[in-house]
Amino acid sequence: MIGFPAVRVAGFCLTLLAVFLSPALVAAEKSGPVDVVARGLEIMRAADARLHGYTDQQVSLEMTLISPSGGKASRALRVQSIETPDGERTLMVFETPRDLSGTALLSNNRRSGADEQWLYLPAIKRVKQIGARNKSGPFMGSEFAYEDIVTPFVEKYSYQYLEQTPCGELTCDVIERKPKDEFSGYSFQKVWIDTTHQLVRRIEYYDRKQTLLKTCTASGFSEYQSKYWRPAEMLMENHQSGKKTVLRWADYRFESGLSEQDFTQNALMRSR
Amino acid sequence: MSFRSDCVHACAVFGCLIGFLITMPGISFAAGALPNAQSKGEWRGEFAPEFTAFAHSGVAGQASESLSASLRLEGWYSPDDGRNTFAFVPFVRWDQRDPERSHHDIRELSWVHVSGSREIRAGWRQVFWGVTEGIHLVDIVNQTDAIESVDGEQKLGQPMLSLGIERGDQMLDLFWLVGSRERTFPGREGRLRLPLVVDSDFARWESSKGRDRQDLAFRWQWNPYPLRLGVTGFSGTAREPELQPVLTGKGVVLAPYYPVIQQLGVDVQVTQGDLLWKLEAIQRNGGQRNYHAADAGLEYTQVGVFATQADLGWLLEWLYDSRNRKAATPFQRDLLLGWRVAFNDVASSSLLFYVIFDPDDGEQLWSLEAQRRLAEDWQLALEIRQVAGTAAPQSEAEFLVAPDLTHALRPLAHDNFARVTLSWFF
Numbered sequence: 001m002i003g004f005p006a007v008r009v010a011g012f013c014l015t016l017l018a019v020f021l022s023p024a025l026v027a028a029e030k031s032g033p034v035d036v037v038a039r040g041l042e043i044m045r046a047a048d049a050r051l052h053g054y055t056d057q058q059v060s061l062e063m064t065l066i067s068p069s070g071g072k073a074s075r076a077l078r079v080q081s082i083e084t085p086d087g088e089r090t091l092m093v094f095e096t097p098r099d100l101s102g103t104a105l106l107s108n109n110r111r112s113g114a115d116e117q118w119l120y121l122p123a124i125k126r127v128k129q130i131g132a133r134n135k136s137g138p139f140m141g142s143e144f145a146y147e148d149i150v151t152p153f154v155e156k157y158s159y160q161y162l163e164q165t166p167c168g169e170l171t172c173d174v175i176e177r178k179p180k181d182e183f184s185g186y187s188f189q190k191v192w193i194d195t196t197h198q199l200v201r202r203i204e205y206y207d208r209k210q211t212l213l214k215t216c217t218a219s220g221f222s223e224y225q226s227k228y229w230r231p232a233e234m235l236m237e238n239h240q241s242g243k244k245t246v247l248r249w250a251d252y253r254f255e256s257g258l259s260e261q262d263f264t265q266n267a268l269m270r271s272r
Numbered sequence: 273m274s275f276r277s278d279c280v281h282a283c284a285v286f287g288c289l290i291g292f293l294i295t296m297p298g299i300s301f302a303a304g305a306l307p308n309a310q311s312k313g314e315w316r317g318e319f320a321p322e323f324t325a326f327a328h329s330g331v332a333g334q335a336s337e338s339l340s341a342s343l344r345l346e347g348w349y350s351p352d353d354g355r356n357t358f359a360f361v362p363f364v365r366w367d368q369r370d371p372e373r374s375h376h377d378i379r380e381l382s383w384v385h386v387s388g389s390r391e392i393r394a395g396w397r398q399v400f401w402g403v404t405e406g407i408h409l410v411d412i413v414n415q416t417d418a419i420e421s422v423d424g425e426q427k428l429g430q431p432m433l434s435l436g437i438e439r440g441d442q443m444l445d446l447f448w449l450v451g452s453r454e455r456t457f458p459g460r461e462g463r464l465r466l467p468l469v470v471d472s473d474f475a476r477w478e479s480s481k482g483r484d485r486q487d488l489a490f491r492w493q494w495n496p497y498p499l500r501l502g503v504t505g506f507s508g509t510a511r512e513p514e515l516q517p518v519l520t521g522k523g524v525v526l527a528p529y530y531p532v533i534q535q536l537g538v539d540v541q542v543t544q545g546d547l548l549w550k551l552e553a554i555q556r557n558g559g560q561r562n563y564h565a566a567d568a569g570l571e572y573t574q575v576g577v578f579a580t581q582a583d584l585g586w587l588l589e590w591l592y593d594s595r596n597r598k599a600a601t602p603f604q605r606d607l608l609l610g611w612r613v614a615f616n617d618v619a620s621s622s623l624l625f626y627v628i629f630d631p632d633d634g635e636q637l638w639s640l641e642a643q644r645r646l647a648e649d650w651q652l653a654l655e656i657r658q659v660a661g662t663a664a665p666q667s668e669a670e671f672l673v674a675p676d677l678t679h680a681l682r683p684l685a686h687d688n689f690a691r692v693t694l695s696w697f698f
Contacts, residue, residue, distance in 0.1 A: 098697030
């Protein structure tokens with residue numbers, strides 16, 4: 001599969017070509033040398049601004065797990081998040097399958113520094129602080145890892161601009177990002193961001209052996225409160241196992257007045 | 273059972289709460305909905321028939337197989353988006369062989385009021401303290417429902433009034449415990465018991481108020497990354513009775529005696545990526561003798577082990593009790609070695625296997641717990657417990673005259689069992 005040096009050279013050449021062909025781009029970047037790193041970071045910052053700045057949000061999530069033979073299983077959970085000075089806190093409460101109903105996961109995701117997670121087991125009323133490596137394992141038996149579901153912070157990756165390419169009716173910038181977290185399950189990812197709304201349309205995940213592992217495609221974007229763009233559906237296809245997972249996001253609510261008190265360990269134990 | 277008198281007592285305190293819960297069915301429930309509506313609530317339940325097969329018939333001639341079933345309901349209702357929440361969790365078990373194991377309990381009947389960083393809780397509640405897997409030393413708020421399971425993780429509802437405050441990385445919980453509950457024990461026909469039956473009809477208390485003594489407890493937690501430190505305190509009626517032989521009209525039985533104790537405890541976890549360091553330690557004063565005890569160890573998780581989706585966790589714990597042979601627990605200088613596997617599959621399959629062994633006398637307790645989802649609302653669980661490296665159980669007379677304190681697992685030597693539970697969630 002695609003190795004790193006090849007990607008870097010190809011990305012650099014495309015950028016150079018674009019610079020020669022596009023006077024507008026030259027003007028935009030005349031303040032410094034053409035730099036695939038800076039350009040990648042700039043686009044990701046624009047995309048990041050679309051995902052953050054929401055203050056607080058609530059959404060319900062339905063996961064459908066699809067086996068290679070077409071067998072289906074579903075899970076439902078509620079997700080609420082709040083932005084904090086150093087990152088974001090997220091509380092996920094499982095509703096189905098019913099044996100997991102009431103189980104909840106509280107995460108403190110930091111822009112920089114270590115993330116923390118607490119798992120609440122309602123049967124014995126126990127809160128367990130769990131290790132950070134759990135983020136790279138399958139989430140609820142799905143093709144999504146925990147790290148694929150949380151909103152990524154720009155600071156947690158390094159970037160390379162690769163190319164511009166058509167994506168559906170739109171045009172997308174393709175950026176390669178490498179996780180800085182040693183516990184991530186990926187060597188790098190390729191991210192497709194459309195040039196119209198700066199939304200993440202597609203992500204390819206490359207495993208630690210630099211082999212294409214999964215592709216995530218987001219669709220059905222809507223704009224909430226004239227500023228928050230969110231997808232209605234995400235499809236994750238695992239190319240190595242043939243399994244798929246569909247996430248359906250519904251009932252988005254923003255700025256509903258959640259406070260940090262709704263993301264404490266006591267709040268975790270109040271989950272129903 | 274003690275339940276009735278507790279009910280009388282707590283009903284007086286929380287009568288208004290019960291009145292509120294009775295009106296619950298009249299309110300329309302939006303099960304599992306987002307808090308769009310002002311009020312929400314839900315009923316859930318678990319029905320769990322089980323079959324247990326023992327390797328031998330009991331020393332007192334108890335049957336070698338047994339059917340049982342439990343039903344647990346959980347209802348909750350919040351009229352105002354979680355500022356006030358009412359919960360009701362009744363539990364009932366039927367057992368084919370042991371009338372003592374056929375029992376019922378109110379696990380929870382509570383009101384929780386949230387105001388900023390404060391929580392006020394009243395009613396029957398369940399509170400868990402601790403971090404280790406081997407034994408739960410610091411966990412003392414609720415009485416153990418000991419006939420439910422041998423791991424001590426099933427608890428009886430405890431009536432209480434409690435205040436919780438949480439700010440930043442610190443939490444403080446204060447408890448006024450309105451009376452205490454008596455531990456449950458297997459009856460004459462039950463398994464997994466001492467050669468003599470523990471008869472709760474002959475229970476005695478150090479306190480002149482008996483089970484109505486008002487007790488106090490607190491827990492303070494400081495959780496700056498990567499540390500999670502809890503300091504706990506308890507003053508009141510012990511959860512663990514001392515067992516004293518008495519001659520009664522039914523012959524010789526063991527009478528539970530509940531002393532008044534003071535206990536200080538710490539629970540510590542240090543989270544370093546996939547490695548968790550754990551410690552629980554207590555100092556207990558009161559009763560026959562003052563003592564200290566600890567459970568210290570680690571849990572290491574290999575994520576995606578053997579190039580699969582599964583996680584393999586390694587458990588290593590050292591269990592210590594300063595009373596040594598006179599300890600009420602068989603685990604006084606023992607080592608726990610265990611593995612936990614989370615398969616991360618669609619069926620959420622998992623298993624926990626461990627052995628606790630005593631390097632001094634060679635006694636071992638082997639345990640396997642496994643579960644997987646069979647269908648959307650059905651779960652199958654398997655539990656196997658075996659003791660090894662010990663002598664055959666003593667008879668009633670031998671136990672009465674000279675109980676074998678060196679081999680604390682001896683009474684269970686004929687009680688090796690496998691249990692299959694099929695749970696239906698609704």
